[in-house]
Amino acid sequence: MAFAVGEKQMNNRRQALSRARQYRTCPPRIVAQDRHSADKVKRHMAVCPYCSGQEKGMPDPWEKLAARISRPEIQQPAKKNTVSVGRFHYVKPERACWRGDYYYNPPLVLVMAVSPDMADAIQVAQTYHELCMAGPGDLILYNDQTGCGDLFVECWHTYTLQVDDLGPPVGKVSDEVLQAVFDAGENKNNMPDWVPLTLPMTDQDPRIYFRELEVECGFVFSEPSVDGLLRQIEKPGICLSYPASEDLQADLVSKTPGLHWHAKPETVEQVLALARYPDEMLPLAAATADIPRFPVNLVYIHKGRVKRSCPLIAEILLKQETKSRITISGRIMDLPNDVHKSDLLVFWPDYAGRPLQPFTLNWNPSGADFFITFAQVRRRSDTWADTPAMALVCDSGKGK
Amino acid sequence: MTPVPAEYDIDQWVASSDGQSVIHRASGSILQDVREKRLSLLFLNLERSAVENPETMLAEIQSALTLFLLEKNSTHLQGLTHDPNAAIKLRHWFVRFWIDQTRRPYQDRYRYLYKRITNILRDSDRFYTHAPDQKGTFFSMAPENQTTAPLCYEDLEGIDMPGEMARFADFDSINHKKTILAISGHFWQQVSELFGEKAVWVEIKALMAWIGRTVSFENMLETAQSLEDNPAGAPPCNRMGYKEYSTYDPEMVKVWAQKAARILSEKERLVFYLRYGRDMGLQAIAEYMGSHGRSAGRSSYWLDKAHHRLKTFLRDLPWLSPEDLSEEAFSLFRETLLDHLKEMVLMP
Numbered sequence: 124m125a126f127a128v129g130e131k132q133m134n135n136r137r138q139a140l141s142r143a144r145q146y147r148t149c150p151p152r153i154v155a156q157d158r159h160s161a162d163k164v165k166r167h168m169a170v171c172p173y174c175s176g177q178e179k180g181m182p183d184p185w186e187k188l189a190a191r192i193s194r195p196e197i198q199q200p201a202k203k204n205t206v207s208v209g210r211f212h213y214v215k216p217e218r219a220c221w222r223g224d225y226y227y228n229p230p231l232v233l234v235m236a237v238s239p240d241m242a243d244a245i246q247v248a249q250t251y252h253e254l255c256m257a258g259p260g261d262l263i264l265y266n267d268q269t270g271c272g273d274l275f276v277e278c279w280h281t282y283t284l285q286v287d288d289l290g291p292p293v294g295k296v297s298d299e300v301l302q303a304v305f306d307a308g309e310n311k312n313n314m315p316d317w318v319p320l321t322l323p324m325t326d327q328d329p330r331i332y333f334r335e336l337e338v339e340c341g342f343v344f345s346e347p348s349v350d351g352l353l354r355q356i357e358k359p360g361i362c363l364s365y366p367a368s369e370d371l372q373a374d375l376v377s378k379t380p381g382l383h384w385h386a387k388p389e390t391v392e393q394v395l396a397l398a399r400y401p402d403e404m405l406p407l408a409a410a411t412a413d414i415p416r417f418p419v420n421l422v423y424i425h426k427g428r429v430k431r432s433c434p435l436i437a438e439i440l441l442k443q444e445t446k447s448r449i450t451i452s453g454r455i456m457d458l459p460n461d462v463h464k465s466d467l468l469v470f471w472p473d474y475a476g477r478p479l480q481p482f483t484l485n486w487n488p489s490g491a492d493f494f495i496t497f498a499q500v501r502r503r504s505d506t507w508a509d510t511p512a513m514a515l516v517c518d519s520g521k522g523k
Numbered sequence: 524m525t526p527v528p529a530e531y532d533i534d535q536w537v538a539s540s541d542g543q544s545v546i547h548r549a550s551g552s553i554l555q556d557v558r559e560k561r562l563s564l565l566f567l568n569l570e571r572s573a574v575e576n577p578e579t580m581l582a583e584i585q586s587a588l589t590l591f592l593l594e595k596n597s598t599h600l601q602g603l604t605h606d607p608n609a610a611i612k613l614r615h616w617f618v619r620f621w622i623d624q625t626r627r628p629y630q631d632r633y634r635y636l637y638k639r640i641t642n643i644l645r646d647s648d649r650f651y652t653h654a655p656d657q658k659g660t661f662f663s664m665a666p667e668n669q670t671t672a673p674l675c676y677e678d679l680e681g682i683d684m685p686g687e688m689a690r691f692a693d694f695d696s697i698n699h700k701k702t703i704l705a706i707s708g709h710f711w712q713q714v715s716e717l718f719g720e721k722a723v724w725v726e727i728k729a730l731m732a733w734i735g736r737t738v739s740f741e742n743m744l745e746t747a748q749s750l751e752d753n754p755a756g757a758p759p760c761n762r763m764g765y766k767e768y769s770t771y772d773p774e775m776v777k778v779w780a781q782k783a784a785r786i787l788s789e790k791e792r793l794v795f796y797l798r799y800g801r802d803m804g805l806q807a808i809a810e811y812m813g814s815h816g817r818s819a820g821r822s823s824y825w826l827d828k829a830h831h832r833l834k835t836f837l838r839d840l841p842w843l844s845p846e847d848l849s850e851e852a853f854s855l856f857r858e859t860l861l862d863h864l865k866e867m868v869l870m871p
Contacts, residue, residue: 133732135676137846140839170785172778172840257672275672319670320718322678327845329677332838 134255140329143256145173147340150226154219166224205292206245209301210234211271212289214344220498227343232284233276233296235304243285244352248304249341250274251333254319258330260311262304263319270294278307280337282345285352287477347498350482361392361466361516364427368394374429379404386478393478395422395514396468400434406457415439417510419455421462424518437493437513448482449497455515458491462517471497471511478512533596536604537589545603546592548610549617550585556618557584563631566621588617595620632694633740637731643703644727650707653724662730664711665722674714674729677846682713684737692737706734771842776852779843780859783836784867791829794822796864799857833860 149171155164168174206212214229221227231250238244257263257275265273271294296304299315306313324330365371371394376382381401388394398420405418419437423430439453449471467486470478485494495511536542554577556562567583592600592613600616603609625631626638644650644662651668654660661670683689685706688696696702710733714725787795797803797811808822837843842852 133676133679133729134673137677137839137844139675144839170782172782172836255673255675263672316669319672320721320723321672322717325677327838329838332835335835 134253136255136329139253139255140333141173142253143251143333144336147228147230147336148225149174149228151228154226160221163221163224163226167226170224206234206237206286206289207292208234208236209296209298210292211250211269211294211296212247212292214284214288215290218288218344220343222343227340229290229344230340231271231274231293232289233304234289235281235301235308237286243287245284245286245289246281247284248281248308249277249337251277251337256330256333257319257321258324258328258334259321260307261321262300262307262314263321264296264300268296268300276304277334277337278304279311280334280341281308282341283349283352284345285348288344288348347482351480361395361424361468362427362518363391363424363429365391371395371429375432378429379432386472388478392468392514393470395420395516396470396512397478398432398514405434406436415442415510417513420514421459422514422516424516430519435515439510450495451497451511452492452494454490454492456491458488462515463488465515465517467493468514468516469493469495469511470513481511533592533601533604537592542604545609545613546585546588549613550581550588552610552614553584553588553617553621554581556614560618560622561633562618562621563625563634565630566625588613591617591620628694628698633731633735636694636698636734636740637727639698640703640707640730641727643700644707647704649704660727661724662707662711662727663722663724664708664715668722668724669718671718671723671725674726676732678717679729679733679736680846682710682733685709689737694738694740697734697738706730771849771852773852773855776842776855777859779836779840780856781863783833783856783860784863786832786836787829787864790825791832792864793868794825795829795833796861796868798822798826800861800865 150160150164150167154160155174157164211231211233213231216229218229219227231252232247233250234245235248236246238246251257252272252274254263254273254275260277260279261275262278263273263275303315303318306315307318363371365374368388368391371391372384372388375394375398379400381404383399383401384394384397385399386397388397400418400420416436416438419435420432421435422432435455435457437453437455439451441450441452443450465486465488467484469481469484471481472478479497481495481497483494483496487493497511537546557564557580567580567587569579569583603613606612622631622634626634628635641652641660645652649664651663651666652660653663653668684692688702688706697706707730710730711725714729715721715723784792793812794808797808798805803811805822805826808826812822837856838845841847842849843856
């Protein structure tokens with residue numbers, strides 16, 4: 124039997140599950156109408172029970188959801204993206220991605236810990252805003268405790284992201300609340316008295332399916348970040364003795380007047396890869412219509428200082444794009460003989476022009492060939508969208 | 524907005540183009556409130572045919588609003604004449620006025636009973652009440668309580684009215700102080716039991732929803748139902764503002780079956796079709812698939828995966844999920860799914 128009429132209706136978890144699935148895995152209208160996504164949207168429509176509703180004339184629920192849910196962060200955007208423990212951040216919109224036939228929208232997360240060993244690594248707990256979906260192990264918080272609306276923290280659902288995955292902070296919790304999240308993460312029954320009680324799950328509880336969805340969503344955003352962090356651990360690293368990236372820039376310019384940067388580099392690796400030589404210094408390579416070519420900076424380092432540098436040319440022999448990744452392979456042309464012990468640094472700009480690191484990078488100095496995979500993100504057409512920025516670094520002091 | 528002379532009064536403003544424009548805009552918004560807040564149309568005292576026509580409704584609201592302005596020619600209404608947010612304020616005041624005027628047992632029964640229960644519980648020695656900002660009113664039978672996650676439709680399913688009331692209760696029999704106290708106490712005890720016998724704050728909204736399972740709050744003329752062609756008892760717009768399917772739609776069920784067929788992998792489709800479309804046993808399916816010996820286990824594996832995918836797919840769909848199951852819808856879904864699987868299996 125249905126419930127009676129009234130100003131406010133009773134919550135219904137079945138309907139709340141529908142909303143959660145749409146909120147997490149349906150493309151918002153701007154994506155659904157993007158002609159570049161037409162194939163993916165078509166595949167999504169073929170399997171999604173809610174988007175079929177739109178074909179039949181249902182209003183777009185995502186927009187209404189988004190309008191309600193994102194209000195706090197739109198009203199009070201923080202100016203600076205400082206990531207610290209106890210703050211709420213949305214995962215950046217550009218991290219939204221297609222996975223299979225579904226489009227994963229970035230969740231709001233609570234920063235639980237910043238790794239002391241890996242500066243970019245953070246531990247986060249995912250959150251959700253419809254309180255009727257909270258179950259054992261979820262910690263319900265109200266607007267006065269979060270600063271960004273009523274929500275619950277999924278204390279049982281924490282994962283690793285990189286600092287760069289997060290947008291600006293939208294709210295924060297007190298130390299007491301943070302401690303409660305930690306405690307509940309260790310034991311779901313370990314909740315302080317001030318936390319609203321939740322009912323246990325039943326056999327066919329929609330919250331069971333909701334949690335499957337939440338785990339899937341967290342995994343989609345965490346996986347590339349973990350890959351990136353692991354790669355950072357495995358990366359040998361460039362040993363330079365410059366106090367700041369600006370000092371390295373100044374040294375490079377003093378050695379090569381006319382050297383410039385299209386985007387502001389933030390690390391020494393970016394300084395080396397994003398540097399652009401004046402056109403007259405670039406090697407002349409025979410132009411071909413169908414093989415994209417781009418400059419590579421060859422940098423020699425000795426005792427932590429740049430000894431000399433010069434431009435080379437690389438060509439892309441294969442470029443493949445899948446739902447989630449872009450893979451390129453190619454080779455650096457006319458590679459000198461003395462670069463057998465070298466590191467390849469590669470960046471590709473994301474939608475905002477910020478340099479992204481690759482997921483995987485294989486560099487074979489003896490064959491001068493490379494194989495690189497990047498996350499599939501929306502890219503700018505007005506910058507160096509077709510080719511990556513690359514530096515080949517030879518450190519004569521390394522390995523001795 | 525044109526400058527307002529000192530002696531300008533509400534009558535003149537109502538007749539002016541500025542006033543008419545504000546009334547027109549406010550009326551449009553109020554019509555929206557009528558639907559979303561389910562305001563009682565008995566306020567307008569209309570024939571059913573008028574209610575079903577939005578244009579007539581809008582005209583009636585404009586007329587009622589004009590009358591409201593003229594009759595309530597009070598100081599705060601006069602402030603509207605030079606207020607850039609006049610339409611918003613007018614809408615707010617008028618909706619409050621509408622609700623106050625219809626909070627009667629023979630008009631807006633829901634709001635009437637809500638208020639009456641709140642007052643009775645607040646005045647009772649047996650109950651404690653608590654009204655945090657903007658979060659409704661809560662009650663309890665204990666002085667110290669914990670808050671809870673919002674109760675849901677599903678949570679109230681197992682709570683019955685006490686004794687004979689489950690069969691005989693109607694609005695008039697509920698609407699007595701003694702009865703209200705009795706059923707409120709019963710409901711609180713049951714909810715407390717759900718939370719492991721803990722003392723908890725219970726929303727009066729939840730109590731109302733539970734009463735509404737047995738007692739109709741409908742009057743002979745109700746608004747949102749007729750305006751939205753929403754049959755009595757169907758779930759109205761949900762909190763996010765979009766409407767769920769209110770009436771059984773076989774075509775939609777067929778579309779879902781087609782989509783469900785697509786979410787299965789090739790092997791899952793084949794095993795599921797052979798099991799339910801051809802009624803084959805697991806061993807026979809394994810042999811059909813070209814496996815031998817211990818392979819019934821593998822068929823079972825693919826069948827389990829298909830079951831899980833389909834169960835997940837159906838879990839939140841109207842007429843096809845456990846608490847909303849319609850046998851007719853489910854057999855249509857099953858037949859259509861098997862038809863699609865047959866096609867896909869024969870022409871992969």
